[in-house]
Amino acid sequence: MTVQEMKKKKQEKGYTYAQIAELSGVPLGTVQKIFSGETTSPRYDTLQALERLFADISMVCEESGYRVNKQHTQGSYTVDDYRALPEEQRVELIDGYFYDMASPNFLHQRIGGEIHRQIANFIMDNGGGCLPLIAPVDIQLDCDEKTMVQPDVAILCHDDKVKRWGVYGAPDFVLEVISPSTKRKDYTKKLSKYMEAGVREYWILDPYQRKLLVYFFESEVCPVIYGLDHSVPIGIYNGELEIEFSNIAKWIENEVLDESHS
Numbered sequence: 001m002t003v004q005e006m007k008k009k010k011q012e013k014g015y016t017y018a019q020i021a022e023l024s025g026v027p028l029g030t031v032q033k034i035f036s037g038e039t040t041s042p043r044y045d046t047l048q049a050l051e052r053l054f055a056d057i058s059m060v061c062e063e064s065g066y067r068v069n070k071q072h073t074q075g076s077y078t079v080d081d082y083r084a085l086p087e088e089q090r091v092e093l094i095d096g097y098f099y100d101m102a103s104p105n106f107l108h109q110r111i112g113g114e115i116h117r118q119i120a121n122f123i124m125d126n127g128g129g130c131l132p133l134i135a136p137v138d139i140q141l142d143c144d145e146k147t148m149v150q151p152d153v154a155i156l157c158h159d160d161k162v163k164r165w166g167v168y169g170a171p172d173f174v175l176e177v178i179s180p181s182t183k184r185k186d187y188t189k190k191l192s193k194y195m196e197a198g199v200r201e202y203w204i205l206d207p208y209q210r211k212l213l214v215y216f217f218e219s220e221v222c223p224v225i226y227g228l229d230h231s232v233p234i235g236i237y238n239g240e241l242e243i244e245f246s247n248i249a250k251w252i253e254n255e256v257l258d259e260s261h262s
């Protein structure tokens with residue numbers, strides 16, 4: 001991707017230099033010099049970091065995010081096959097295909113648990129009628145026999161969807177924490193599935209890039225991208241519930257430091 005193409009995407013999405021620096025990890029001064037033309041020959045690793053940012057945005061907005069295709073290729077597996085698997089075998093069933101789920105690491109679990117805690121506390125403190133969910137919970141997303149997913153965190157506001165074994169139908173809110181093995185599935189396949197099934201809001205938290213993509217399907221055409229340095233409102237609560245990321249950001253930073261010293 002050329003710098004000129006990046007400039008075009010910056011203009012299309014309305015990102016500021018500060019947002020680009022925050023999400024790509026490139027220093028603000030360097031970003032300004034590249035996009036102003038002051039730096040004519042940026043370093044290769046700098047261009048790679050910027051290209052990854054804009055490629056991710058393009059992927060979720062253009063390739064899969066909002067091209068609704070009801071004619072999905074259907075695999076042969078069903079919910080009955082899913083339930084017949086050994087308990088220790090963790091998979092999701094999407095459109096008749098099995099997708100392996102690696103066991104989440106400690107950071108992944110800690111992030112999901114913290115966000116679930118904040119949601120649950122808000123609902124309890126305000127006498128809300130919605131139900132906070134945390135993995136593993138089986139969700140028969142499309143109410144058919146071809147899909148069963150286990151999002152990291154969800155909010156369900158319809159009691160009639162609660163079954164003894166899990167949830168039958170789409171929750172109102174879903175959050176997925178990215179791991180290397182699930183990145184493409186969460187950014188593309190699940191994004192399309194959640195939107196089509198009627199999920200109102202979908203968050204994708206990528207701790208490796210320290211960014212959060214928020215899709216509020218009732219209003220936004222493309223995701224709003226946040227860093228993890230401030231709280232983020234949940235759209236289905238009209239902004240009354242905000243998730244605070246300060247502790248999560250510290251955990252991620254500590255994880256990175258530990259890896260660099262190992």
